[in-house]
Amino acid sequence: MTTTEPPPFEPSKIELKSVADSKIIAVSLYSTRAEITRLFKFEVKTGQNQVHIAGLPNVLETESLRVEGRGAATIHDVTVSMAKGEHVPTSSPKLSELLSQREKTANSLARCEKALTSLEQYLGSLTVQHLEVSHLDKVLEQYDSTGGRLDAKKTELTEELRRLDAEISSERALIAVPHENSKLRMQAAIGVFAESEGAVEIALIYAVPNATWTAFYDIRVEMDAKDEDPVTLIYKAAVKQNTGEFDYKSWDDVPLQLETSTPTFGLGKSKSSRGAFGGRGGRGAPVPAMRMRRAQMFMDLAAEEDDDMDMDMEYAVASVSSKGNVSATFRVPGLVTIPCDGDAHNFTIVQLNLKAAMSWVSVPKIDPKTHLNARITNASEYTLLTGSASVYVDGSFISRSVVPAVSPLESFDCPLGLDPSIRITYHPVLKTRSQSGFYSKTVTQVFSQRITVHNTRAVAIEGLKVIDQIPASQDSQIEVKLVSPALGTSAEGGGGANKRASVLLKGPTQAPAQGPVVNVANGVVAQWDGADEPSVEVETLGRDGKVNWICAVPAQGKTSFALEWEVAAPASVQIVGL
Template sequence: MTTDHPPAFESTGSIELQSVADSKIISVSLYSSRAEITRLYKFPVKTGQNQVNISGLPSVLEAESLRVEGRGAATIHDVTVSTATGEHTPTSSPELTTLLSKREKTSAALARCEKSIASLEQYLGSLSVQHLDVYKLEDLMDNYECTGSKLDDKKTDLTEELRLLDADIVLERERIAVPHENDKLRVKAAIRVFAQAEGDVEIALIYAVPRATWTAFYDIRVDMNAKEDPITLIYKAAITQNTGESWDDVPLTLETSTPTFGLDIPQLSPWNLDIDRYAGFTKSKKRSRSYTPGSMAINYSERRKESEGGSRGAMLSYDDGILEPMQIQGASVTSKGNFSATFRVPGLVSIASDGEAHNFTIVELSLKAEMSWISVPKVDVKAHINARITNASEYTLLSGSASVYVDGSFISRSDVPAVSPQESFDCPLGVDPSIRITYHPIIKKLSHSGFYNKSANHVFSQRITVFNTKSISIDRLKIVDQIPTSQNSQIEVKLVSPALILPSENSGGSGGTLKGTSSKNPPAAQTVNVARGVVAHWDGVDEPDCAVESLGLDRKLNWICSVAAQTKINLALDWEVTVSPASVKVIGL
């Protein structure tokens, strides 16, 4: 529609439109905490001023977000938004009227039945021997029994019917006591439209509503025997809306971004040092001076202003610069830089305003993953599986829960973090029972050395057996163990096997040292080849943010193993503890 100043014409009257009946939702963009709705209205106008009154818009509509667009030979002058008043809760309904009428008739019938029973009893009681022919006594009693039985059955039926009617009346009164759905659609929009000529025009109302949200959740299916792309990730959306209007056969887009417009870059306040002039005052006096009402009022007003500005910006922020959708299996995705994406749900969807979750599949992705196993047999001999999954797709994964299936069996529930395209994340896959680990009892030996100042030498040997019962080999099995840490200069801990040493020559605890026995390893050796397919190193070496100077300080070490199918391997951890003098009692040994 044009925005030029129209010529002066008198008003031609008003056009009354009911939003749900006289329009159709042509677009829904759903964010994490609100939805943007586009409704299209088509109606005829006359030459001159037309007052268009649209009723039945959602009561939760955010008035500041309302935009009006149109097509046709007309000009939009102004838009006014208001809320309908005078609504009341209904106290009656046709169904309730019918039930009350039935109850009145049933109650009257029951009263007549009870009166008939009373009359029958009164008649029988009025009879005496002189008035009764003894030969007719049997017939009289038979008639009394038959009539009384019929009346009793009728009374029972009427009583039950009355009880059911009373229950139905209670339910109907409760139903009509609930505000009608129209109470959720009480916002009105008044639009002045000037038409250059008589004809049909189209007006689109675009507005934001809260009480609408979507969350991501996933099914992660793992094929342990697959060499390529062992992970199938099914990306799903749970959509909930209670806006007051149903979304019937609408095109739906899901936005991964969360509007944060109106938030400024944080600013650092001055950081000043000064002398405490109130050092002689009591704490209570200082406290009363620090929290003055004036300073609280200023802080509150500033925070309130920032909060209101941030909220208003979120309501008004809608991105119209949608890039061309890129088709991907099952859905389309539009990438917006590296910050967000828009998913177009295939086809048309219908979502009732019922507050219930409606689930849709966004896409099914085949992803690469690096499988690994980890066990801490000193605590638990179970081998835990972990998948390092790379999101090699164009989809931004939102944080959400995931149901994990391994080889078709449900294993566990996990959490998927927020993952950008080409980013990786870890997904625990539960316990692998086909990897059997034995943590053998520790072997201890004690000897003494020295003549005047005897020392006690404690030698420890820990054996670990790993048995891969699978029909395929496994790589990247991590076994985690530890040796003790000395906290006293009279205690020396020496690692024998595997022959790891610390990055620095003397990095033990308070006076305690850890020394390697192999002269073949340089002072900074961090990795040792123990056997074919088995490498030992300090715990943390394989972490991306590893700090070399901290390696070995906690005395934890790892074996990284490759184990062939149906094969056992043995690992050995040997260390010595020397205590001088031997009479010293060691805690924790």
Template sequence: MTTEHPPAFEPTGSIELQSVTDSKIIGVSLYSSRAEITRLYKFSVKTGQNQVNISGLPNVLEAESLRVEGRGAATIHDVTVSTSKGEHVPTSSPELAALLSKREKTSNALARCEKSIASLEQYLSSLSVEHLDVSKLESVMQNYDSTGEKLDAKKSELTEQLRLIDADIVLERARIAVPHENDKLRVKAAIGVFAQGEGDVEIALIYAVPRATWTAFYDIRVDMSTKEDPISLIYKAAITQDTGESWDDVPLTLETSTPTFGLGIPQLPQWNLDVLRYVGFRKSKSAAPGSHGAMDMGRLKMMERRSLAQSELLDDMSGGGFMAGEEPMQFQGASVTSKGNFSATFRVPGLVSIPSDGEAHNFTIVQLSLKADMSWVSVPKVDTKAHINARITNASEYTLLSGTASVYVDGSFISRSDVPAVSPKESFDCPLGVDPSIRITYHPVIKKLSHSGFYNKSANYVFSQRITIFNTKSITVDRLKIIDQIPTSQNSQIEVKLVNPALTLPSENNNTGMSSLKAAPKTKNVTPQVLNVARGVVAQWDGVDEPDCEVESLGLDRKLNWVCSVAAQAKINLALEWEVTASPASVKIEGL
């Protein structure tokens, strides 16, 4: 609408609009905790000042977020928002009064009919041989049957009429019990519009409402027989709204950003240290045990405890409680949708209808075909099962919000998993359950004991552990990781040495010795050790392939792993051997 200075205006005209019936929602932008609604109103104005009163807006409408836009030869002057009282719920109606009157008449007629039947029965039972001639008995019985039949038919008719009237009364009472105005839609907006001439104009109301949210969830389908894009990820949205107004056939946009207002960079307060001082209490130099000097020391300790408690209370008040008196941030109605690296916008295809019922309504956003690196992991010392993991790369332009996922492998439901927040080009891990076709046997450990030395004898323990892997699949399994460990010495009299595989610690490369439990100083350009122990099998310290791996810390926890490639219907054996030396031999070792 134009913003030029309006001419002198004529007396005010009033235009009454009901929001639900006189407008249409032309857009909904749904965030994680609120929605922004755009409603379009079309109406005719007269020349001069027009007062447009729009009723039936939702009670939860945030007044500070309301803004008005328009088209046409008119100027918007002012906008005010108010809340009307709920309409009185009627308890009666002319239809109900007529039904109640009809019911009373029908009920009385039924009572009279039942009384007539009772009187007829009483008359018949009162007849005796002394008062009734036998020749007249047939006529009396015929009159009884005829009269009784008429009364029975009338009773049945009146009973049915009464049943139908009662049903109509129930329906009418249910109808009039519903208020004409939805009690959740009692907000009114008054808009001053100055028109330069008669004609049609359009006004759009844009406002924010809470009680509307959407959450992401996924179906992840894995085709184990496909190497190219084996992951099919179906991105879904669960939408819930209880705003009071129904969203019927609306274009819906889902926003991944979370609106925040007035959020600034936090400031660090001053952090001071001082000496704790005690005033009024000191120990007398000549005080003997049990004297007042000892009592002063007891009071001194009590005072110290109180001072520490007060100090902790002040720390709590200054560190975490200073925001308690601040006003909570309010949504100011700013509608900024970022489409860069910080957030994404999803437009749900077509038009959708979401009633204000507080129930979740599910929609599919998009279906993606993604690449994934499949791997298997087992810790046979604890559990011999092989767990499948997919390292999925989000190669799409969509930002994946955190949510739950139903995982299907080769068409069968496997498990439920959690998908973290994933930006485009970022990767995440998705566990795919247990693979029963990979069978792992963790054989019993073999232990040998020997002694060495002449004067200072030492006890040498050699342990051998064998692990067998059988791939019953018809295809080769790559990147099968088997994790195991050797013990860590906590005493200088006990030395632990890894014999097979012959992995060395980064600290050994710096001549610090195997038994050192402290990390060596950081060195530059240290390459983690990887040993080829068999065809398709490499051994390494556990953690080498982690993205946040610190080379200097590898092996300090004495955990190692083998990364294997096992051919179809093939078996491989892994060997782990370590040596424990106790000096002197009489040392009792705990934990073996």
């Protein structure tokens, strides 16, 4: 009895091209790389199928590759490797023709130069034995005519040779450009065992570098806004990619997610469980068999392929799939196209209407101009990343600024440039001098500095801070007393504007304690500069002699206040710096 050996099992081979046979159904873009999801749809036969996918980008990070799918089949293994280099053409019909022309021209030039040399040798060999004097004119005439023709031909051939050399160099440079497939030479081999013949879907998910996004902003402020949200912040993303996937299908009409986190691909362990699908594999690394099942991800993504997105003419809002202080994910509305050119392509994430507290600051002792600032509160669910901002006030471009990293419900400062409608006059200082003492004479100088604020705006302002400074003593013999505003210590009970309480600034180490806020005029209070900062060190207040006034000025109104101080020292001491 004879038995016949069964024929060796030969798996069905399926050849796929990455770009031609797939579609990018998701791009998650991080600050330094992108995670690409490519969906392949193909038919399998019952039994073992060997799926070969060619044309993946060279920069693919192999440790990041994983395979997911749906259908009645099982993934047995995944291997990734670099395909052998394809032949890059080193010649072309045009180059061959140019080289042939050059060879003919070079030969003609060589013959011309040889003829000229022979002509010179012939003329030099003539003697009176070989040539009668009566024939000399005719020989010289023939020499001159022949030499002229040869010189002209040599010049013509030399120029032709230069032209051909230039064309040859240009053609060689043109054909030396690598073929586009030279950047798409990674390949994946996937073993798929199918229970029955039919269609399956497989997604390749992998990370590639050379893809980035950065945040930037337009900040528009309406100073006379009647509502409580005077700031419009337009959150934008500048996206660049130079991954090598430059076929027209690669990043054309793809859904884009912007990630604020920084992932570490390939360092985590792959997970598998009964009923799960997918696999992770590096170069030559087999993946345990995993059952393919119907995945919600594919159901969602496939549904998106058939949906028509209704877009308004307003700014479309990006959805936030996760949020918080650590990371967030922004889904850019609609489908986007990002060429592989390394250039920035800009997209709007969202337009936000935000609250802001306006404040003005001036140091008229240095410059009477007033600087405007907006304290903007991020009352949205969006995490703002660090990025540049173009700032507009009442429709006019003011400056460029930087938005720091801001979590939801946090606030940040946005300088809005100079406000010419707030005019501050720093009047000339008034000075008086007196002397006291019988044996030890003391000289006392009293200084008074008046400041006037004029609000030319049609609306009242609040929160104008004016900063000034009295001298700080660096010598124990010199005493500096702040007379007005009367910013005394709590123990001294520093009182109102009419009380002449004083604070002693004596020597380089002594400083007053924090005193109360003093009302010095209608809508004007004074304090030690820095007293309203949350991280202030109380013991340092007043050490530098800085005082500020917080003013509320009515529309078209004016207000004035003064800084007064005394400097006392022995008459023999010379004071410098007043």
